[in-house]
Amino acid sequence: MIFCKDALLFAGCLILSAPLMASGPESDKSLEEESHQVSQDDGGSWWQSAHQSVSETVDSWSRNIDMFLSGNKQALSNKSYMRLRFGPILSEDGADGFFDFNARLKLPNTKDRLRLVIESDGDHLTSDNETTETSRDSSVANSVANSNVSAAVRYIKKSWGADFDGGVLLAFPLNPFLRTRFSQGEQYERWRWYQQEEAFAYYTEGTGLRYKLGYAHQLGEDFQYGGRFGTTWFAQDDEIYYREDIFLKQTINERNKLLYQLSFLQAEGDDTNGNSFLYFVDYSRLLHKNWLIGHVKPQMTYEADENYRADFSLTLSLEILFGKPYLVPK
Template sequence: MKKILALIVVAVAMQAHAEEESDSDLPEWMVDKITPVHSRVSRWVSSTSRGLDGFFGTDDSLRVENQSYLRLSQEFEWRETEDFDTDTSLRFRLDLPTTKERLRLVIDSDPEETQGTLEQQGSQSLRQDQTDRRNSVVGLDRLSSRDKTQNWATKFGAGVKLRFPLDPYVRMTTERLWDVGDGPWQLESYNRLSWFDSDGYSARSRWDFGRPLDEVRHFRFITNFQWQEDVDTLEFSETIELNRRLSRRSAIRYAGVMVGNSSSNPRINNYYLLTQYRRSLHKDILFMDVIPELHFPRDSNFDPRWAFTLRLEMLFTGDIQEPRD
C-alpha cells in the first residue's frame, strides 16, 4: 500500500508540471454529459438567490456580485486497520447581498460543530453519527459589512438541525486580518461560539500566521483550539504547512501536524504528515483531491498508520469566481 500511495503522488505531481492548453482532463463524451446538468443547476442557484434577494432587498440584486453556491462532494477513505469508507457531503449557501441587513441562507450537511474532535477532523475520520443526515442544518446568517483588515468582522446566525424533534442553534463568528510589520507576514484569526439544544455549547478558534515565499509558494503556521461541552476538554493542534502552486490548474500542500488536549496537563494524542494534491479536472467546476497521510497515534503506541483519501467535488454557482466560506 505504501508503494501504491507513493506512485500516485509522484504520478499526479509529474502530470501537473506540464501546463496544459486545455481546461479539462475529461473525455469529450463526459463533458457532454456534465455540461447541461451543471448549467441547469447553476442557473437555478443564481436565479433563486437573486430572486429572493430582489424580494427582500433592491433591484440591484440582478447586477451585484452574488456568492451563492451549491457544492457536492464525494469522499473515498481508507485507514490502516479499518474498513474502507465513503461519505457524501452537500453544502448549499444562498447569499442576499442587497437586503438592508445582509443575510445569508445556509443549508449545510457538514457543519463544523458536528465534525468531532480536532484529531478526528485532521485524520479525515468522523464520529459514528456523522454520516447521519440528521446532522444537516438550515439557518440564516446576518453579516456585518466591516472589512476584516480594518475591524473585527462579526456574523450572527440561527437555525435548526434537520432532525425530529427540531434542534435549534445559535452561533456567533468573528474574523480579523492583520499585516505584521512592514514585511509580507499576515496574521488571520477566526473564532466561533455555538449553542445547539442537543449538544450544548462549543467554542473554536483558529490563528493562521503566514507569508508568501515567492510567486508559487506560501508558508503558514496554524494554531487551533476547540472546546465542546459534550467532550469537556480543551483541544489544540499545531500545523506547519507549505503550499505550492504547480500550474494554473493544480496545487500541492505539505503539512506536519501535532494534536493534543488539556491546558493544565498537555498531552499529545497524534502526530501526522500529509500531502494534499488538488487539481481542477474541468474548468474550475470539478475538482479532485488526493490525500495520503502517515499517522503516529497514541492509542497505537505511536506506531505508524497509513491513511488515504480521494475526494471529488463539483461546484455549482452563477458567478464566475469560486465563492469562499
C-alpha cells in the first residue's frame, strides 16, 4: 500500500509537470518578449542588478588573483564562474532544505595551469553513498549555516591528464587537505568514454582512493544515454562504497531538458553494510537568459536499512550562475 501511494504521488508530479515540459518555441518566444517588455518599462529589476553586480565581482576577483599569482600586470579575459543551487526537499517526513555553491576562478595568465576552487561541501569526500542532496538539512538557512567551505589551489598538468589540489577546510581548527586526480578519455563519433583515478588525504577526515568510469552515446540531436560506475575506499575505517548510474538525457527544446536516472548503491564495512537503489526524473527549465535555471525532481528511494520501503521525495530548486559568461552586455 505504501508503494502504491508513493507511486501515485510520483506519477502525479509527472502529470502536473507535463504542461511545463510541453512548452514549445512559441511559448518560449512569448515569455522572452514579455520579459523584454517588462525590462523596457521599469529599466530592469533589483535581482537582475544584483546578478550583474555579483558577476562583475567574480570577474574582477579572478582577474586580480590571476595578475597577482602570475606576476603579469595584463588582465586577460577568462571564464571564471560561481554557481548557487538551493531549494526545498518535500517528503512524507516533512520539508527540508539544501544549499550548495561552488566557484571556479580560472587564471589564464598562468598558462591555464592554476584554478582557485571554492566549494560548500568541502568535507564531503564521495558521491558514491549519496541518495539525496549532500547539504540536506532542516531548512535552507540551516544548510547555509552548516556548510563546511573549502578553498583550494588546483594545479593542472594537461600533458599528464592530471590535476593536483592543495587547500583547507575553512572551519576551526583549519583542516588542510591534498587531492590528486588523473583523467583519461576519448570521443569517437557519437561515443565518449572517460575514467578518473583519485587519491585524497585530509588532516581529520583521513585518506582514501576513488575510481570513476563512464560512457555516453549521443542518439540523434535530442537524446543521450550512458552509464557511470564509481567506487571509493576510505582507509581510516576500511569502508568501500560502490555506485552504478544508468541515465537518459532528453532535450525538449533550447529551454527545457529532462534527465532520467536509475542508480544502485552498495557499501561494505563494519557499519556500512547495506544496499539501496533509487530512480528520479530531473526536469530543468531555463527561466531567464542563460543564468537562472529551475529544477523539479521527483524521486523514489529504496534503502536496505528501511527494509526497502518506498520513500518518495520531491526536490524543487533554483540554480544561479555568476561570472563574465553570464553578464548582460551593456
